[in-house]
Amino acid sequence: MQPRKSLVALGFGCVVAVATVPGSSFAQDASRMLQLSTGGVTGSFYLIGAPLSNYVNNNSPRLRLTPSTSGGGYENLRRVNSGQAQLGMATPDALFEGWNGVKPFTAQMRNWRVIGQVVPPMANHLVILDDPKVNSLSDLKGKNVAIGAPGSAAATGLHRLLETSGLLGQMKAQMLPHQDYPDMLVDGRVDAITRLGTIPAGTVEEIAAQKKIKLVDMSAEMEKSGFFKKFPFYQPIKIAAGTYPGQAKDVTVFGSNGFLIAHKEVPDDVIYELTKLAYSEGGVRHLSMAFKSHGLNPKTPLAGNPGPVHPGAAKYWREHVIQIPEPVLK
16 A cells, blocks of 8 residues: 555545535536545545546546545445435445345435446455464454444444354454554554455554554354355455465455445436546556555456446446446346
């Protein structure tokens, strides 16, 4: 991950609160001001959304993207579905459950459409300070574990695994703001933290630069509980030995990729222009300078996508001979 000062140098813009946008205003206002709901300032969604907004703003005569912080993918889906944000980033688990209106959602959320992938498969890192007694998820019984921010895909995913494996009630699982995690782990206020992010994850690298860390392997609990059969939108991810300082062994965790989505009423020509800029050679190069682990891939932009594609994005992909898959969610 690039140093934070380089992010400022690229002119990412400031963190802002999201303002409610009435659904009727999309046709009139969406071509000028677009709220992009991302995640915490140290997370992959924001580290992609900020330079993406910068590039679009500098290369479009009319589009103006404002990246805003949020709790993560689940909150982003709610914001986009309600019209509170025109754009957002979300993972397949949130898209599946929002579309079907199942827990943690209480109603169907079908006002969104996919633009394309923005994040390659992200790993749900579970990080502790080095402890020879902790090697698996089950070894965290009785420990204080920060499982993710409220509304985040990290918290939702780990909560599911703990519940499925019967471990949820055997540890002190807490949902806390992501930005506090490094200090809380280093200071001993929590015993473990989770970070859903690309590999390597900047937050994990920062902690490893201060203290000797260990990544907790989840393979035994995932296999025994049938986790992937129950939640097929997740996939096992191996974090190879040596990825982080002091990491002596391969570690298996779980995760998924991330997609850029838009409210379905954002005009087609707006999304067409956004897609054209975001996945252009210049856009990809700009993102690579800021955050090399992004997933803006113009060759396979819809790999793993479960939902309907926005007509504006679909027009662009067809022009570039990209097959539009039949949506799993209908």
